Amino acid sequence: MLCNELSGLHYLWDMPWCICGYFNTTRFPSGREGNSPLSSAMENFSRLIFDLDLPLVGGEYTWSNRRGGSRLDRFLVSSSWESHYPRVSQKRMPTVCSDHFPILLDCGGIIEAKCYFKFENMWLQVEGFVDKVRSWWHSCYFEGTPSFVLASKLRALKADLKMWNKDVFGNVEQQKKSLGKSFKP
Structure with a gap:
């Protein structure tokens, strides 16, 4: 069987x-x-x-x-x-x-990714953020199995969020590093 x-x-x-x-x-x-x-x-x-x-x-x-x-x-x-x-x-x-x-x-690890994606709580403080995410989510269309569609939409949303974050907040990691250096004795 x-x-x-x-x-x-x-x-x-x-x-x-x-x-x-x-x-x-x-x-x-x-x-x-x-x-x-x-x-x-x-x-x-x-x-x-x-x-x-x-x-x-x-x-x-x-x-x-x-x-x-x-x-x-x-x-x-x-x-x-x-x-x-x-x-x-x-x-x-x-x-x-x-x-x-x-x-x-x-599985040999993930080769392409240099660092994992993190959702930043500060994004929720920006007016209109949730509406922006909703519009990005509904603007992309993929065909296939439900799991493929979900994974593809999440990948597209990740790219939109990364680009939006850089436009609105700049390079946050670089800002953190420079702030850390300014507080050292």
Whole structure:
């Protein structure tokens, strides 16, 4: 049942996606400690996730009962997800009290952004600010899924706010630095 649903997701949904879970099967006999033959379940699972599975960094297995181990937990990502995050990898983290090792999806960080966006409370003191934001929000139009439209509108609003902030307040970071220098003994 899960294999059918994953197969449908993989072949029918043309958007970036990522699934994480405990799949209770391994791809190959080498994914399990000890000698076990390749089962039909392993073969089907391996065929299904061939393009979706990521290498595991930091260890071979994600589950261990101290007598043996298996790689049961994993992230599966679509090829369009990998194209958005070309340095994506999954990392096995240390376990504290469970027989499962937590795994972390590392997307390689955000490359383009130099600093994160901050909403400044001083903007709310400017008369007409809320109306200005409302007009910016309604002036941009995007097509796609609701999450894509929301993300695109927020990105456009961020650009408008940054430009407006610079026009109204100037370079606030530079002003803060110069004020800090003038108060030093």
